[in-house]
Amino acid sequence: MSDKHDASSVPTTGHVWDDDLGDYINQPPKWWMLGLTVSAIWCVVYFLYYPSIPLSNGGTWFKGVGGWTAITEMEADKSVVDEVRGKYEAKLKDMTPAAILADSELTEYVTRSGKVLFGDNCAACHGQNGVGTHDKFGLFAPILNDDDWLYGGTIDAIHETIQGGRQGMMMAHADMLSEAEIDTLANAVAAGKPTSTPLFAEKGCTACHGEDGKGMQAMGSANLTDSVWRFDGSVEGIKYTIKNGVNAGTPDTRVAVMPAFQGSKLSDAEIKKLAVYVYKFGGGQAQ
Amino acid sequence: MNQEVGKKEPGEVTTLYNEFETWTVNTGGQTIHAKRMPGFFRSFKDKAQLAMWLPFFLVPYLRWNGSQAILFDIQHRQFKFFGLTVLPQDIWMLSLVLLVAAMTLFAVTSVASRVWCGYFCFQTAWTDWFTWLEDKIEGNPTARRKLDVAPWTFDKIKKKLIKHTLWMLIALLTGISFSIWFVDAFEYWHDLIHLQLPTVGWVVIVMFFLGTYILAGFLREQTCFWLCPYARIQGVMTDNQTILPTYDYTRGEPRGKIRRGGEAVAPQGDCIDCFQCVQVCPTGVDIRNGQQLGCITCGLCIDACDVVMDKINKPRGLIRYASLDELSGKPAKKIYQHPRTLVYLSIILLALVGIVWGLTHMGAMTLKIVHERQPLFVQMSDGSIQNKFDFKVLNKTDKDFRVKVTAEGGVKGLVIIGAEQHPMTHHGRGTSFTIFARAPAANVEKDVVPIQFRVESLDDAKVFAEYTSKFYGPNK
Structure with missing residues (x-):
């Protein structure tokens, strides 16, 4: 490229550094000037097309002639997904x-x-x-x-x-059953064999939990014979449930909603x- | 060249630039009209180019079982190679293929210099065909130079028109031939003739048309000089052991013309400075300046020089394939004494092993299993332990089929739940489904046990995939 244009025929700015360094006052290349102009035009177009100038503290701004907003772009993207x-x-x-x-x-x-x-x-x-x-x-x-x-x-x-x-619903039995009865029942239930104690039928547990203690899905009563526990499978936990019930309206009752x-x-x-x-x-x- | 360099003390930095002062490089201002001379390398080049690039034009029309034999089906994300279908999941093999190609290029270059550039490269080949047509239509180099500066007569217009039309036809055919590696060849022709190609199809064909026409018709050796990265890479791959077309300066210098019947005025080398080697060079370099960037090592200068040597009754091989070691009188080393070649060869070997392993172990199906992380296991109402696995099955065959799921290892009494209906897998697509494995708590002795799943096609027991996952239980 250098052979097309003899740089030495161009005058320098006149300043000389380090004895022999000078700046030629060549024009920038045409492609470079073109790039500069196009970039400047691009800036203006961009500025006018998109929202740009805040006009007041009240949240108004120059909306841009393109009508672009982030929310419409998001909606458009979403419609692609929806499709x-x-x-x-x-x-x-x-x-x-x-x-x-x-x-x-x-x-x-x-x-x-x-x-x-x-x-x-x-x-x-x-x-x-x-x-x-x-x-x-x-x-x-x-x-x-x-x-x-x-x-x-x-x-x-x-x-x-x-x-x-x-x-869920279960009555609080703290007032209905004695401590000993609760203890017997809780131990039987914890062992997975609620029917092993006659108390289970006598005290009306069967009404909800069924004759076999396997619960009734129609009313949501728990299966007491399996290894999965709704609240707590320990003897203490079971006692607590028997005493305080579920959603029984008392302050200490268990909650299941x-x-x-x-x-x-x-x-x-x-x-x-x-x-x-x-x-x-x-x-x-x-x- | 050597005399020039010899003037300065070696080691002085300025000697670096001695060559530069006498160096001339054609930056495109001058059209190279190379002479075509028959010879060994000329015919080798002709055959090599055809062998390399005729398949490029013809192979896409090959059919196999009713569809295109070799098809890089980008649209459907598969690569068809005869009966074999390679899906994107196995595309890692492509990187090995590219590695083999690159290393072959390097290895060959380290042994015999730019063999690719000289005899096989598309730029070389297309340029050679274009100039062959030029030679047939416009005549020999002298006639062509004359025609270039001649006024625009009817004859000149006719010749130029024929030439450019033929060039454009080749360029068009090149674009078409490239495209049909990626779409069905016959459908492409149909769409092309009915002008129904998709936009990308038109873009590709126009790009290749222009690329071929400009690169092979006008830029020619300039492409090798300034555009091509291989030229630079291949240039640094040669060393003193590499054989390349070399001018034997010990034999040739001092060069000088001989007069018919006259006796030599001074002691003279074998080079009679006839410039045949320069005139046949497709890139217009003077090989007598030594190996250089512009030399694509096509050997045409060797042909030319041998003809001249025969004429003046001197032995052939003033320009010949020789290494710098040989020229400076050092003993020639064997190829196994060339470490860089050995390194390239071992990389090629490794990559080939990888490809062979890949092709033989590709399988018709791939299986990935992710064990559910939360919860790792679930205790069921009967006390048994259940694990959940997400299966991802990729069916690589060309048929849809249902699969069955089995497991080995794990825990005694293990039951697989979730595949009773035999999930459907679609060809070329991933299918995911959930599988549960359940085992009695008493048998779960360790908190983690390996379990190997097998997914097998119901239609063909040979189509299967296995994956080893883990079965989790409570801490013991």
């Missing part, structure tokens, strides 16, 4: 949770979005992935990934639970997704 989800969502609308479960592709889709829904709405009490949470009285909210269900583990039962919520999610909290589709998601934790039961 991808659309074909699944359309199918979900008229399907029962059981039908979704029978479709492996839909199940996969639903469990993906269910994960987010569960994190937002359920995990506060039930823990991430439904591992349950504890307070000082024992288990605060039930573990959802085992196969012990107070109100049933079929897909429809889970769906119903999320829709309408649940409220699941809010209803139908209506204002979640849409029908979201509840269906959650039902399938919870079912797939590992404890879901066939119809």
